[in-house]
Amino acid sequence: MTADLLDDLNEPQRRAVVHEGTPLLVVAGAGSGKTRVLTRRIAYLLSNRNVSPGEILAITFTNKAAGEMKERVADMVGPRARVMWVSTFHSACVRILRAEAQRLGLKSNFTIYDTQDSVRLMTLIAKDHNIDIKAYSAKYLLSSVSNLKNELIDHETAVSRANTPQEEIVAEVYGEYQRRLMRASAVDFDDLIGHTVALLQAFPDVAEYYHRKFRHVLVDEYQDTNHAQYMLVRELVGAGKDGVSPAELCVVGDSDQSIYAFRGANIRNIVEFERDYPNATTVVLEQNYRSTQNILSSANAVIEKNANRPKKKLWTAEGDGPKVTIYTAADEHHESDYIVRTIDDLIDNNEYAFKDFAIIYRTNNQSRSIEEVFIRKGIPYKVVGGTRFYERKEIRDALAYLRAVANPADDVSVRRILNVPRRGIGDKAEEAVEMFARRERITFSEALNRIPEIHALATRSATALTEFNTMINHLRTMDDSGAGPSEILMKAMETSGYLKELSASRDPQDEVRVENIAELENVTREFEEQFPAENEDERPATLSDFLERVSLVADSDEIPTDDAHGGVVTLMTLHTAKGLEFPVVFVTGMEDGVFPHQRALGSASELEEERRLAYVGMTRAMQRLFLTRASARSTWGQPNYNPESRFLAEIPDEFVERHGEETKALGLSGSNFDRPQKRDIQVMVLNIGDRVLHDKFGMGTVIATAGHNDSAEATIDFKSAGQKRLLLRYAPVEKL
DNA sequence: CGTGGACACGTTTTT
DNA sequence: CGTGTCCACG
Numbered sequence: 001m002t003a004d005l006l007d008d009l010n011e012p013q014r015r016a017v018v019h020e021g022t023p024l025l026v027v028a029g030a031g032s033g034k035t036r037v038l039t040r041r042i043a044y045l046l047s048n049r050n051v052s053p054g055e056i057l058a059i060t061f062t063n064k065a066a067g068e069m070k071e072r073v074a075d076m077v078g079p080r081a082r083v084m085w086v087s088t089f090h091s092a093c094v095r096i097l098r099a100e101a102q103r104l105g106l107k108s109n110f111t112i113y114d115t116q117d118s119v120r121l122m123t124l125i126a127k128d129h130n131i132d133i134k135a136y137s138a139k140y141l142l143s144s145v146s147n148l149k150n151e152l153i154d155h156e157t158a159v160s161r162a163n164t165p166q167e168e169i170v171a172e173v174y175g176e177y178q179r180r181l182m183r184a185s186a187v188d189f190d191d192l193i194g195h196t197v198a199l200l201q202a203f204p205d206v207a208e209y210y211h212r213k214f215r216h217v218l219v220d221e222y223q224d225t226n227h228a229q230y231m232l233v234r235e236l237v238g239a240g241k242d243g244v245s246p247a248e249l250c251v252v253g254d255s256d257q258s259i260y261a262f263r264g265a266n267i268r269n270i271v272e273f274e275r276d277y278p279n280a281t282t283v284v285l286e287q288n289y290r291s292t293q294n295i296l297s298s299a300n301a302v303i304e305k306n307a308n309r310p311k312k313k314l315w316t317a318e319g320d321g322p323k324v325t326i327y328t329a330a331d332e333h334h335e336s337d338y339i340v341r342t343i344d345d346l347i348d349n350n351e352y353a354f355k356d357f358a359i360i361y362r363t364n365n366q367s368r369s370i371e372e373v374f375i376r377k378g379i380p381y382k383v384v385g386g387t388r389f390y391e392r393k394e395i396r397d398a399l400a401y402l403r404a405v406a407n408p409a410d411d412v413s414v415r416r417i418l419n420v421p422r423r424g425i426g427d428k429a430e431e432a433v434e435m436f437a438r439r440e441r442i443t444f445s446e447a448l449n450r451i452p453e454i455h456a457l458a459t460r461s462a463t464a465l466t467e468f469n470t471m472i473n474h475l476r477t478m479d480d481s482g483a484g485p486s487e488i489l490m491k492a493m494e495t496s497g498y499l500k501e502l503s504a505s506r507d508p509q510d511e512v513r514v515e516n517i518a519e520l521e522n523v524t525r526e527f528e529e530q531f532p533a534e535n536e537d538e539r540p541a542t543l544s545d546f547l548e549r550v551s552l553v554a555d556s557d558e559i560p561t562d563d564a565h566g567g568v569v570t571l572m573t574l575h576t577a578k579g580l581e582f583p584v585v586f587v588t589g590m591e592d593g594v595f596p597h598q599r600a601l602g603s604a605s606e607l608e609e610e611r612r613l614a615y616v617g618m619t620r621a622m623q624r625l626f627l628t629r630a631s632a633r634s635t636w637g638q639p640n641y642n643p644e645s646r647f648l649a650e651i652p653d654e655f656v657e658r659h660g661e662e663t664k665a666l667g668l669s670g671s672n673f674d675r676p677q678k679r680d681i682q683v684m685v686l687n688i689g690d691r692v693l694h695d696k697f698g699m700g701t702v703i704a705t706a707g708h709n710d711s712a713e714a715t716i717d718f719k720s721a722g723q724k725r726l727l728l729r730y731a732p733v734e735k736l
Numbered sequence: 737c738g739t740g741g742a743c744a745c746g747t748t749t750t751t
Numbered sequence: 752c753g754t755g756t757c758c759a760c761g
Contacts, residue, residue: 088751091751190751262747263749263750362747365752419737427737551751575747575750576748576749576750597748
């Protein structure tokens with residue numbers, strides 16, 4: 001057994017698998033066999049170190065990663081892998097919180113709000129508190145609150161620490177937001193982590209229980225943890241103060257692939273691991289089994305430009321391979337044409353099938369021009385990401401019905417569907433119910449049960465509300481008497497008239513919506529079928545069970561798998577591509593302002609994150625890597641002339657081959673544009689780095705330029721007023 | 737109460 | 752350019 005598990009590992013991998021006794025950090029470069037080490041280590045614990053599956057907690061960020069890990073371990077050690085906790089941060093926390101909810105004043109059937117629910121709630125709060133929504137959008141307020149939660153700062157602390165008017169407003173809505181969540185017996189994604197940390201800190205007996213239970217804690221993608229997740233790991237591992245020795249901790253990650261700082265991920269957690277856990281051991285995996293040396297050397301060259309990163313250099317035993325291709329196209333259409341031509345050529349030579357190709361870009365809107373050409377040329381493709389199944393309006397409406405049924409305290413869901421489809425309940429009626437509920441200190445749903453007492457209601461509104469309430473109550477009765485999610489879903493869609501309204505519509509979009517509802521019904525049925533098998537208690541799947549599953553599963557757009565007809569080309573963002581690999585990869589839009597993104601240009605730390613993103617993108621490629629750019633790219637109808645991405649210049653010539661039509665940085669001469677050159681009035685020419693004086697904003701520095709003549713724009717960083725994008729034709733700026 | 741047109745805005749997003 | 756939101760009107 002031991003031989004089997006260790007046989008095909010290289011030396012550092014083997015060390016990571018067998019390491020014993022002290023905290024372990026595995027620094028795993030791209031393609032270095034990270035998942036293999038993690039799964040082998042778990043298998044090794046089970047078969048060679050006499051650890052029982054129930055003592056293992058393995059944490060990932062995605063359900064997919066968790067599922068794969070569990071499956072791979074089960075392949076090695078058999079079905080007893082089932083009792084292991086291999087789950088996402090969020091599912092692990094839900095499991096703990098459900099068991100201990102009452103200690104935090106929550107009902108154990110609490111609802112989990114997703115981002116959209118939270119935005120809705122925050123919008124309501126902003127309105128109630130007369131907050132200027134123009135200056136403080138619900139999104140801004142929410143992300144501020146989320147940042148605080150990621151740092152484990154509660155609303156009381158936020159209030160006491162608030163120094164600026166902004167911080168005061170955020171602290172105020174934060175408190176109200178938490179009160180409303182609590183009243184609705186709901187938590188948001190951040191709370192799942194934060195509440196669990198609070199639980200473990202406030203209740204030593206609960207902490208001790210988990211310390212005794214989990215003797216091994218493994219964390220994947222450690223570079224993506226935020227402070228709250230970092231603390232959660234610390235609390236779960238324990239410090240031995242309760243007489244239980246700390247669990248053996250193993251974290252795996254790569255600081256060069258940290259690309260979620262904007263969501264609160266803190267690269268510090270992995271960089272400072274040895275400081276956090278003083279007796280820690282570090283194993284570095286640098287041998288890459290995925291890419292050719294030319295691809296790795298190029299990626300290394302780019303990432304090395306980041307300051308203060310732990311040194312690490314990927315290498316491969318597989319040989320140089322072809323050089324990386326850098327292609328410059330005249331515009332984004334030519335860029336797409338080039339991609340299609342190249343794909344065709346490679347397929348004609350029988351080297352590759354469609355499924356071997358991935359097109360990766362910085363922002364979702366870049367897929368459009370590529371899709372257009374793909375459709376025209378008949379290239380089969382799939383866009384991964386974008387609007388996901390569970391984010392579609394109709395799916396969210398349907399789920400709101402189910403949530404309103406399962407958790408009557410869930411005001412946000414009840415109010416979402418109150419007038420969907422239209423049933424004559426307007427803002428005024430809703431407000432009257434809301435006022436009544438607040439006066440009586442009851443939930444919105446409870447208020448609906450007392451409509452006759454609400455005198456502010458017009459008769460017509462009262463009738464509509466009563467009818468709505470009767471329908472919802474009927475659905476709740478079904479739920480109480482054990483009807484399954486699929487049955488309740490279909491009943492809700494029928495009695496509410498939701499399906500009817502969609503079916504009656506001539507809008508082709510609504511036809512798709514009907515199909516999506518049908519697909520959701522499929523999901524409920526599949527869930528009902530698999531549920532008893534997965535759980536030891538024989539209880540059939542309830543609506544709440546279903547909703548919990550759904551709330552923690554974001555995606556349904558899967559990465560296309562192998563397919564009889566050569567599959568399809570995959571299109572996705574750089575972020576989505578992390579963790580994947582393809583024989584041939586195109587990274588498109590290699591232009592300053594596109595990638596690195598415009599908004600990162602002014603900040604050193606954001607530029608470093610962009611560079612890590614470039615590293616992630618390039619290291620997805622196994623055999624061929626193409627970096628493409630367009631001299632001109634139309635954004636919102638206006639052509640932009642972005643300079644070549646700075647990342648391209650960072651790759652030494654020896655690893656690359658350049659092709660395409662080079663266009664002069666300024667002016668259109670020498671390019672093969674069809675469009676006649678316009679003769680425009682000369683406006684001021686600004687270059688990056690120029691200092692300017694603006695009538696209103698004062699002194700500033702040019703950090704980016706775009707367009708020419710009439711349409712010339714400059715992004716200028718003004719010290720006090722922040723960054724502004726100005727049309728130079730009008731802007732009252734003066735070059736210094 | 738419902739709707740059309742003006743208007744503002746526009747990264748990345750594992751849960 | 753495309754989408755989502757807000758207000759004035761029917």
